[in-house]
Amino acid sequence: MALARIAVHHKDANKKHSILNDLKTKIATPGNEVQASLALGELGKLLDLSTVANILNTVSALFKAPDESIRIAASISIGNISVGNPDFFLSKVFSLMDAAESSQKYLFLNTIREIIINNPKSLQQFIDKLLPLLIEQSKNQDEQIRSIVAENLGRLFIHYAVHMNSVLENSFRSPSALERATITKAFKYSSTKECNGHDLGYFTEYLIKMIGDADITVRRYALESLTAITHVHPEAVRNDSEAMQANALQMTRIDPSLIKEVDLGPFKHKIDDGIPIRKAAYALIDTMVERLPERMNSPMVTEVAIRGLEDTAEECMIQSLTLIHRMAAFAPIFVITQIEALIDSFNKQFTKNIGIVGTNDKAKNVMRSIIRVVEQLHRTPEIEGVTKFADFFKEKILDIPAAKDIFQNIATTAQRAVYSEHY
Incomplete structure (x- = not known):
C-alpha cells in the first residue's frame, strides 16, 4: 500500500514505472501475491494503468x-484497476468473466463490488450482463458469496x-x-x-410478505431490511406501516416449532x-416508533414489549426493554x-439478577436496561402518584446500593444529554 501511495505522488515518471514493475514482479513471487495485488489495485484506482501491457491478465492469472x-x-485488485479507466478496462473485465471457468465466476463479485463502490455509473452498459451473474450466484451454497451478491444487488439498486x-x-x-x-x-x-424512497417503497409489499416466508432466514432478512428502510426512508413504508407493524408484532412471539433439543449425553x-x-x-x-410514531398502535406495542420481558433469550429481553424505554x-x-x-416483571428480574450484577455480565446488562426504563419513568410527570411505581422505586432502587449506583450513573448521563440538546 505504501508503494502505491509513493507512486501516485512521485513526480519522476521513471520512478513510477519502476514501482509499478516492482509490484508486477511481486505478484508472481510466492508469499507476496496478496499484498502486491492489493497495492497494485490501490495504485490503479488512483492512476490510469491502461498503458501497462497485460495488466489484467497478469492479475487475473492469480x-x-x-x-x-x-x-x-x-479479484479486488482488478476492480480497483478498472476504476482508474473504466472506459478501457470494463469491457475487458466482462470478457474475462465470460471466459472464466464456472468455479471462478464468483471471484468477479469482489471485482464488481469495488467498481460499484467507487464508480457505479460506469456499469450502465453492462447492467444486463451483470444481473444474470448475480442472480445465478444468489443461490450459491456459500453464505459469504451470497452476502457479496446481496451487497452488490443492493448497491446497484440505488x-x-x-x-x-x-x-x-x-x-x-x-x-x-437461498x-x-x-x-x-x-x-x-x-x-x-x-x-x-419511491423505488424502495415499490418493494415494501414484497418485503412484508417475506416476513411470513417458510424459510426463517428469509424472515429475518425481511425484518432487517425493513428496519433499514424505515430508519432512512420512513416515507417509503408509511402506506404499508399497518401491515408491517402487525407482522412484526407477530414475529416477537416464541415459536415452539423453532426450538430443538440436542442430546449432549449427560444433559x-x-x-x-x-x-x-x-x-x-x-x-x-x-425503529417504527422512532420514525413513524403517529402510525403505531401504542397500547399494543407496549403490551408486546412488556410480554417480551418473559422471553427466554437475553438479547430479545434487552430489545424489549429498549422498546419499553422508547x-x-x-x-x-x-x-x-x-x-x-x-x-x-421487573420484580422477577431483580430477584433473579440484582445479587450477581458484580460478577455476571448478563445480569448486569439486564439490570442496567431495566433501570434505564425506571429512570425514564421517574422523570415523567405522569408517573407521580402511581403507588406501584413509587414502592418499587424505593424498595428496589433507593434501598439497594448496587441498583442505586446504576440508577445514579444513568440519571447523570441522561441529564447531560438533556443539557446538550438545549445548549
Missing part, C-alpha cells in the same frame, strides 16, 4: 492460485432500480429459499440517503432458532396504564 486469499485479493425491478420481482417468487433470502437481504444495502440442550427473528422484529418495531419517552401514559404487569 484466480487459479491454490490459496483462496490470493484469489480474493486478485442507481439502476428501473433496470432491476422485474429481475428482483422474479427472485422474490423464486422456489429457491435466492429469496439473498434478494431480501439486498435491500439493507439499498437503504441509504442516495436511494430514491440435553435446547437451541432456539427463532431468536434472531424475534430480535429483528423488536428492532423493527422500535415508549416511556414517547407515550408514557400507555406504559403507566400497564404498570402493574411491568413492575411484576
Whole structure:
C-alpha cells in the first residue's frame, strides 16, 4: 500500500514505472501475491494503468492460485484497476468473466463490488450482463458469496432500480429459499440517503410478505431490511406501516416449532432458532416508533414489549426493554396504564439478577436496561402518584446500593444529554 501511495505522488515518471514493475514482479513471487495485488489495485484506482501491457491478465492469472486469499485479493485488485479507466478496462473485465471457468465466476463479485463502490455509473452498459451473474450466484451454497451478491444487488439498486425491478420481482417468487433470502437481504444495502424512497417503497409489499416466508432466514432478512428502510426512508413504508407493524408484532412471539433439543449425553440442550427473528422484529418495531410514531398502535406495542420481558433469550429481553424505554419517552401514559404487569416483571428480574450484577455480565446488562426504563419513568410527570411505581422505586432502587449506583450513573448521563440538546 505504501508503494502505491509513493507512486501516485512521485513526480519522476521513471520512478513510477519502476514501482509499478516492482509490484508486477511481486505478484508472481510466492508469499507476496496478496499484498502486491492489493497495492497494485490501490495504485490503479488512483492512476490510469491502461498503458501497462497485460495488466489484467497478469492479475487475473492469480484466480487459479491454490490459496483462496490470493484469489480474493486478485479479484479486488482488478476492480480497483478498472476504476482508474473504466472506459478501457470494463469491457475487458466482462470478457474475462465470460471466459472464466464456472468455479471462478464468483471471484468477479469482489471485482464488481469495488467498481460499484467507487464508480457505479460506469456499469450502465453492462447492467444486463451483470444481473444474470448475480442472480445465478444468489443461490450459491456459500453464505459469504451470497452476502457479496446481496451487497452488490443492493448497491446497484440505488442507481439502476428501473433496470432491476422485474429481475428482483422474479427472485422474490423464486422456489429457491437461498435466492429469496439473498434478494431480501439486498435491500439493507439499498437503504441509504442516495436511494430514491419511491423505488424502495415499490418493494415494501414484497418485503412484508417475506416476513411470513417458510424459510426463517428469509424472515429475518425481511425484518432487517425493513428496519433499514424505515430508519432512512420512513416515507417509503408509511402506506404499508399497518401491515408491517402487525407482522412484526407477530414475529416477537416464541415459536415452539423453532426450538430443538440436542442430546449432549449427560444433559440435553435446547437451541432456539427463532431468536434472531424475534430480535429483528423488536428492532423493527422500535425503529417504527422512532420514525413513524403517529402510525403505531401504542397500547399494543407496549403490551408486546412488556410480554417480551418473559422471553427466554437475553438479547430479545434487552430489545424489549429498549422498546419499553422508547415508549416511556414517547407515550408514557400507555406504559403507566400497564404498570402493574411491568413492575411484576421487573420484580422477577431483580430477584433473579440484582445479587450477581458484580460478577455476571448478563445480569448486569439486564439490570442496567431495566433501570434505564425506571429512570425514564421517574422523570415523567405522569408517573407521580402511581403507588406501584413509587414502592418499587424505593424498595428496589433507593434501598439497594448496587441498583442505586446504576440508577445514579444513568440519571447523570441522561441529564447531560438533556443539557446538550438545549445548549
